[in-house]
Structures are given as C-alpha cells and as structure tokens.
Amino acid sequence: MQQHPTTLRRAQRLALGTLAAVVAACLLLLAAPGWAHVTVNPREAVQGGYTALSFRVPNETDDTSTTKVEVFLPQEHPLASVSVRPHPGWHAKVVTKKLAKPLSTDDGEVTDGVYSITWTPDRAKDALQPGQYDEFDVSVGPLPEVSSLTFKTLQTYSDGTVVRWIDQPAAAGQPEPEHPAPVLTLLPASADPASASAGSESDGSDGTATTALVLSIVALLLGAGAWGTSLLRRRS
Secondary structure: OOOOHHHHHHHHHHHHHHHHHHHHHHHHHHHHHHHOOOEEEOOEEEOOOOEEEEEEEEOOOOOOOEEEEEEEOOOOOOOOEEEEOOOOOEEEEEEEEEEEEEEEEOOEEEEEEEEEEEEEEOOHHHOEOOOOEEEEEEEEEOOOOOOEEEOOEEEEEOOOOEEEEOEOOOOOOOOOOOOEOOEEEEEOOOOOHHHHHHHHOHHHHHHHHHHHHHHHHHHHHHHHHHHHHHHHHHHO
16 A cells, blocks of 8 residues: 655654664663762772772763862771872872771781872862763772772762762662762682682673663664665555
C-alpha cells in the first residue's frame, strides 16, 4: 500500500527525531561518569605500605568556580606520615591535632597527626572552572590494617555553596548516596601486589567499558535509523 508523501515525511521526521533524542541521551550517559563524584585514586592499596593518593575533584556547576577543597583524614586510624605534593596555582594548609594514642614508628613516637588538608587557589583565575576537574596529591603511610579508609571532603564554590562529600558508601544492592565520601580500600599485605595494582587502575577501566557500551548502542541505533528510513522510502 502506497503511503501519502506527507505521511511518509512525517514518519521520517518522527523516526529521525526519536533517533536524535536517544543518541543525545547516550552521549550524556557517556559523559556522566567522569564528572560523578569526588574520588580518591588509586582505589586500592596494601596495608602496612605507603602510597601516593590523588583526590580527583570535578566542577559540576555551569557558572561558578571551585575555590576550596578540604580533605579530612580518618582520625580513628591516623596516618603517621602525610606529605603534600605542591600544586601549581594553589596553596595547601595542613592542620594537625594531638593524637589520642601516639603512633610507634621506626623513627620514634608520633604524637601529632594530620587532621585536614585544605587547598585554595592563589588567584581567582587559578580556581577550578566549570567543566574542569583537578587532582590534589598526597603521600601517606604506613597504611593501617583495616579494610578501608574514608576521606570526607568539602568542596566550596565561588558563590559560597559547600558540597559535602561525606556520605558513607552504600551497602551491596543499595542505591548510591548523593554525595559519597572518597574511600580507599586496603588489601592485606599478603595479597598479590599485581591484584592491588589492577584494582588501582579500575577507575579508568569502568569508564572504558561504559564508553564501549554506549558507542555500540549509538552505532546500533544509527544502523536501525538508516534501515527504517530506507524501508519507508521503498514503501513510497
């Protein structure tokens, strides 16, 4: 049965419009993981060792800049050694507190521990702008013999808004909290170092898997759209 040209064009426009909307949604899904939360990288380290940590901070706003990043170190499991890597354009302020129980190290007892580290830009133009992210680095150790460390973080924007990345991670099968705190998983010293290294790189592999999936969906939809348009033309 031959379709009226107006009906055919309307069907083609509807099909193409739907396809464009689905593709746009897929592209948003592709972009989202990179800007989801404040995270600590690597995600895993070995108990008893030292590691370099990067706190990755995204600016999730459209018109304000990030003017302060404040990371709180876990006080229930204090770290004897904390060193801050210089960050061009930003100044780091380290706050220490007297430990409830001194830590014994090879260099003697440690009575004061790092409570928080606050990074602020030296100039307004150095602040973290919309659509950008940055990483703030520290070296810590020895890591305690616990399953994980939580680093609660406050992110302040130029309009005074403070985003509190302090929510505890969700249990298995539960929805993720809106503002989860960065968590470092600690593996036993007897664990295979290669597995810890692989785990520390999982932050990027998750994004790669998502990218491949979304691109496959987009390709499938584009192919379906082209096939549908061709079929409509043949029917005309």
